[in-house]
Amino acid sequence: MVLNDLMGGELIRGEVHVNGERVDYHWWNRLGMGIEIDLTREQFGPEEIVTGGIVIPRPPVTEWRRLREEYELLRDRVLEKLNRQQGTASAAVSRQSA
Numbered sequence: 001m002v003l004n005d006l007m008g009g010e011l012i013r014g015e016v017h018v019n020g021e022r023v024d025y026h027w028w029n030r031l032g033m034g035i036e037i038d039l040t041r042e043q044f045g046p047e048e049i050v051t052g053g054i055v056i057p058r059p060p061v062t063e064w065r066r067l068r069e070e071y072e073l074l075r076d077r078v079l080e081k082l083n084r085q086q087g088t089a090s091a092a093v094s095r096q097s098a
Contacts, residue, residue, distance in 0.1 A: 002075045003029050003037060004058065006082075012036065014053040016044065026050050 004011055009031040016024040028038035044050060061068065 001027075001058075001071055002078050003039065005075060006078075007031060007037075010055045011058050012053045013056045014050045017049045017051055018047055023048070027056075028053075030055070 001011075007029070009029050012028050012030050014026050014028075015022045016026050026041070026044070028036060028041070030036050041050065061071070064071070
């Protein structure tokens with residue numbers, strides 16, 4: 001969801017199967033030109049197969065039942081780090097221009 005906040009695109013949801021039975025869902029992002037980014041696929045073991053993948057409209061954060069606090073903490077930390085890096089890069093450019 002944080003990647004979707006930053007880059008937009010579509011949210012894709014696939015099913016996680018073990019021995020042919022759905023045990024969970026897995027989400028990833030599809031950007032323009034069909035480029036798919038999945039930052040967490042490595043979490044699955046060899047017995048866990050992620051199947052399919054359909055576009056799901058992003059639910060409003062206010063409707064999230066699970067993991068809302070974790071999402072907000074991660075989002076805030078990522079944005080803070082990006083803002084810090086952007087400030088450092090801007091300062092370096094200013095020094096070079098002076």
